Amino acid sequence: MxxxxxxxxxxxxxxxxxxxxxxxxxxxxxxxxxxxxxxxxxxxxxxxxxxxxxxxxxxxxxxxxxxxxxxxxxxxxxxxxxxxxxxxxxxxxxxxxxxxxxxxxxxxxxxxxxxxxxxxxxxxxxxxxxxxxxxxxxxxxAKLGIRGEHHLTRSDQFLDLQELPRRIVFVGGGYIGFEFGHIAARAGATVTILHQGARPLRHFDQDLVARLMERTRDVSIDVRTGTKVTGVEGAPGNFKVAALTDSGPEMFEADMVVHAAGRxxxxxxxxxxxxxxxxxxxxxxxxxxxxxxxxxxxxxxxxxxxxxxxxxxxxxxxxxxxxxxxxxxGNQRTADYLGMASVVYSIPALGAVGMTEEEAHTKGLNFTVNQADTSGWYSARRVAEPASMYKILIEKDSGRILGAHLLGPEADEFANVFALAIRADVRADALKHALFVYPTQASNMAWML
The missing domain is CATH 3.50.50.60 (FAD/NAD(P)-binding domain)
Known part of the structure; x- marks a missing residue:
């Protein structure tokens, strides 16, 4: 019809x-x-x-x-x-x-x-x-073009698993690998993340990613970078994952292999x-x-x-x-992505708003970088979170916040504050003097700016 x-x-x-x-x-x-x-x-x-x-x-x-x-x-x-x-x-x-x-x-x-x-x-x-x-x-x-690709479990299938396999290999170190990997590890699975590149989560600040990597390994998740998966063979409960590393070929055993190499x-x-x-x-x-x-x-x-x-x-x-x-x-508006926040729901969460240092340097901007390990601050200590950091980019002449990068408790909600500030053009000095409720993550802002 x-x-x-x-x-x-x-x-x-x-x-x-x-x-x-x-x-x-x-x-x-x-x-x-x-x-x-x-x-x-x-x-x-x-x-x-x-x-x-x-x-x-x-x-x-x-x-x-x-x-x-x-x-x-x-x-x-x-x-x-x-x-x-x-x-x-x-x-x-x-x-x-x-x-x-x-x-x-x-x-x-x-x-x-x-x-x-x-x-x-x-x-x-x-x-x-x-x-x-x-x-x-x-x-x-995304199609990976590897041998035995049909053996890979999709993320939607993972979310419907009635039983969690004991050994899980994630092919790829992006959002899915880290988020689902952290979930599976806390649920009792042995987790391995195989990432082809030298750095996972490449769209996020790499200093914070490095600290998240340490925290990830501390909960017994084996993260391998520079590891290119070339094939998967076997059956559920007995998979063998072939990979190439800088030191040569390596084989990983798994009960399930999850596609986490991008969409x-x-x-x-x-x-x-x-x-x-x-x-x-x-x-x-x-x-x-x-x-x-x-x-x-x-x-x-x-x-x-x-x-x-x-x-x-x-x-x-x-x-x-x-x-x-x-x-x-009739085409009156164009897209504006200023101040778009992004979060990896690992444990703890990793957030990013605006530019990274590399992007700000590429644009030739004159800016300062405020950064610190905040694991000793009250907001992290009270929940015993050892991985807590921030990095804020502020343009020198204007006081514009160019980027905010957050790792730690409530990083997802805290990222929203910076997203609003960047999109509404609220300058660093104004935020620094805002009267936020204490004790909250936002109340740390005066010390971060």
Missing amino acids: KKSFDVVVIGTGEAGSAVAMRCRAAGRSVAIVDSRPFGGTCGLRGCDPKKVLVGAAEIIDRKRRMEGQGVAGDLRIDWPELIRFKATFTDPFPRQREDGFVEAGVEPFHGRARFLDQRSIEVGEDVLDGAHLVVAVGAWP APEVDDLDLSAAGVEFDRRGIRVNGHLQSVSNPAVYAAGDAANSGGLPETPLAQYEGGLVAENIVE
């Missing part, structure tokens, strides 16, 4: 949902398509379920840190029960999201989309025409060429309005867009809103 709409959205995650709901609120006819349960990565396969597991791991870690400091007794993670608790958040979500679309007047379609031409897609037996089409399909584990936009099977949409390994090529550079009828948002933004849920929501506004108003 052929149907026509003002806007056709592919993807029901945070970016696609923002586009659909805002365009519908503006009076446009809207269709939305997904081949998976409605809700996208964040609500079903990423941020939300992951943070449930992180919360349990944090309790275990804090109890261990506080042993001998007034806390005693046994505590452990019951993995099957934890996964059942996680499911209370994820299981109802697809129906809730789809019902929300229907109530708003957005017409839902289930199936994989494929472009037929510049303004239409095929979904099963339906053909959907759109004055505007928005690609917001998110990302998928890529899931656009390969959309047949974008039929719509004349240019794309590369980072996604659909877009202009500042998030409009395809080669087909003006098509927009992209979130992980599907090569926009230069970070792979973060708030950015996907922001881009979805921006796309909706540009469709409705």
Whole structure:
């Protein structure tokens, strides 16, 4: 059946949902398509379920840190029960999201989309025409091109494990490797992270990453850098992971091997060429309005867009809103990613807002660097956290905060303060004299600036 709409959205995650709901609120006819349960990565396969597991791991870690400091007794993670608790958040979500679309007047379609031409897609037996089409399909584990790649467990599969394997190898030292590695270690697994490069978490400040690496190894997670995985063979419970290191070939044994080597936009099977949409390994090529550079009828948002933004849920929501506004108003706004925060939910968390030192130097900026180990400060000592640091970049002449890098308790929430300061152009002197509640992480700011 052929149907026509003002806007056709592919993807029901945070970016696609923002586009659909805002365009519908503006009076446009809207269709939305997904081949998976409605809700996208964040609500079903990423941020939300992951943070449930992180919360349990944090309790275990804090109890261990506080042993001998007034806390005693046994505590452990019951993995099957934890996964059942996680499911209370994820299981109802697809129906809730789809019902929300229907109530708003957005017409839902289930199936994989494929472009037929510049303004239409095929979904099963339906053909959907759109004055505007928005690609917001998110990302998928990147193809690694290694032998036995089909043996790798995806992050979404990890989040549904009914039993936690005893020995886990993570291929890659990015967000997934560190976050899921820290969860698994606190739940009792033996964890190894194999990272090809010389430095993991390369988008974060490397001094803080180095301290996080020490903390990671202190909880018996084996982090190997300069280790290129070349193949996986065997079966669940008896995998062998082949790798090349500076000292030669090495073999690692595991009950499960997890893909943690990055994600890529899931656009390969959309047949974008039929719509004349240019794309590369980072996604659909877009202009500042998030409009395809080669087909003006098509927009992209979130992980599907090569926009230069970070792979973060708030950015996907922001881009979805921006796309909706540009469709409705006619390309009046361009994307602005100033002050975007990013956090690795390791234990402790690692946060970053704004520029790194390398980026600030590359731009030729004149700035000072305020940094310190804060493990002896009250905010870290009271919870016995040995890994706590910060690094703040401040432009000398203007007092602008160029970047903030945080490791330690509540680093995720503290990063939000700096994100607001950078985006709202609140200068260092103003923040330094703010009257924050004590004792909190924000109350440390006067000493950091």
